[in-house]
Amino acid sequence: MTVLPRAATKEKTKTETRTKTAVARPWNVIVHDDPVTLMTYVTRVFIQVFGYPDSKAQRLMMEVHREGRSIVWTGGREQAEVYAQKLQAHHLKTSLEQVDAE
Amino acid sequence: MMWAARADDGYLVGGLTRDCLETLRGVPMLVESSDPRVRERLLPDTYDSAEDEQQWREHSTPELERLFMSRLQIVRKDLAAVRKLEAIDLWVLLLPDTHANAWLASLNAARLALFVLNDLDARHLERDGDSLCTDKQREAVWRIQFLAEIQCILMGEMESMDDLGDPEDGDDEEHGKGADIDHGPMHDGPIPPLS
Numbered sequence A: 001m002t003v004l005p006r007a008a009t010k011e012k013t014k015t016e017t018r019t020k021t022a023v024a025r026p027w028n029v030i031v032h033d034d035p036v037t038l039m040t041y042v043t044r045v046f047i048q049v050f051g052y053p054d055s056k057a058q059r060l061m062m063e064v065h066r067e068g069r070s071i072v073w074t075g076g077r078e079q080a081e082v083y084a085q086k087l088q089a090h091h092l093k094t095s096l097e098q099v100d101a102e
Numbered sequence B: 001m002m003w004a005a006r007a008d009d010g011y012l013v014g015g016l017t018r019d020c021l022e023t024l025r026g027v028p029m030l031v032e033s034s035d036p037r038v039r040e041r042l043l044p045d046t047y048d049s050a051e052d053e054q055q056w057r058e059h060s061t062p063e064l065e066r067l068f069m070s071r072l073q074i075v076r077k078d079l080a081a082v083r084k085l086e087a088i089d090l091w092v093l094l095l096p097d098t099h100a101n102a103w104l105a106s107l108n109a110a111r112l113a114l115f116v117l118n119d120l121d122a123r124h125l126e127r128d129g130d131s132l133c134t135d136k137q138r139e140a141v142w143r144i145q146f147l148a149e150i151q152c153i154l155m156g157e158m159e160s161m162d163d164l165g166d167p168e169d170g171d172d173e174e175h176g177k178g179a180d181i182d183h184g185p186m187h188d189g190p191i192p193p194l195s
Helices: A003-024 A039-050 A054-067 A077-089 B018-025 B027-032 B036-042 B050-080 B097-117 B135-154
Strands: A027-032 A069-075 A094-098 B002-007 B010-016 B083-085 B090-096 B179-181
Touching (some): A027 A054, A027 A077, A039 A054, A039 A069, A039 A077, A054 A069, A069 A077, A077 A094, A077 B050, B010 B018, B010 B135, B018 B027, B018 B090, B018 B135, B027 B050, B027 B097, B036 B097, B050 B090, B090 B135
Antiparallel strands (some): A027 A069, B002 B010, B002 B179, B083 B090
16 A cells, blocks of 8 residues: 555656756857957956956957857856847847756 | 047047048948848847747847847937037047947947948958958948947047046147047058957
8 A cells, every 4th residue: 555655756756856957957158259349348248247357258258259159157048048138239149058968 | 530538427539530420320220220131140049949049039139129229319319419620520429428338339239230231251350351352341341440449439448548638727629638549541450359
């Protein structure tokens, strides 16, 4: 009599764990290089949008410049969309991609 | 020679030629352009997934469009107040500090629009890019660089920029306390773009 309920509970727990893992996969906010936008403007936008210190904002800007793109923030989808919209509002070329599952 | 000077509540930009003024007045039209190349650049694809992208465009694009338009209202208002110096064919524009963000973003959008509308690529913006340009592209590059100089003024990047003196001092006639900026027909690439 007690075996069945325990097995069912175990199965339910397994399912919930899988679901939570999928939901928790974070999103990357990516800024892409463009040949027009001023480097100083990009740095300024990073400081304004994320509140990053100048050194971090400059490092990310240089990564965009040298690598062609940079992951400027990683986290939950809703907040990632807020940041993407703010960056696009300043005309930085921005995209969102989900972090690959391991 | 264009000059810029710090005033109490913003930057004064003077020595603007007819070409400069025409370029600034063209900013709203460029940002509002319905050309697909401009729309694609100002409202770029955000998601790889078509479904996610569609949802993004339904929710985000209208908000962004409204924001762009509200900024342009500010830009237009400042441009309407531009003053012509008597006796010479030059204009002075006040860029209030409270309007700086609207101007910076709108200038950036206009520069991007000029870039895509004139089939430019990164090589055209390099120091020796002049030889690659058609006449139309050369003019577009000049406008892109001129608008970048206005951005630099707003970001406080012009060197030797002194505060504008008290008008009571009587030395404001020459506008000599601001930074002079050479804006001749092809810049020598003094402003570093993102790449």
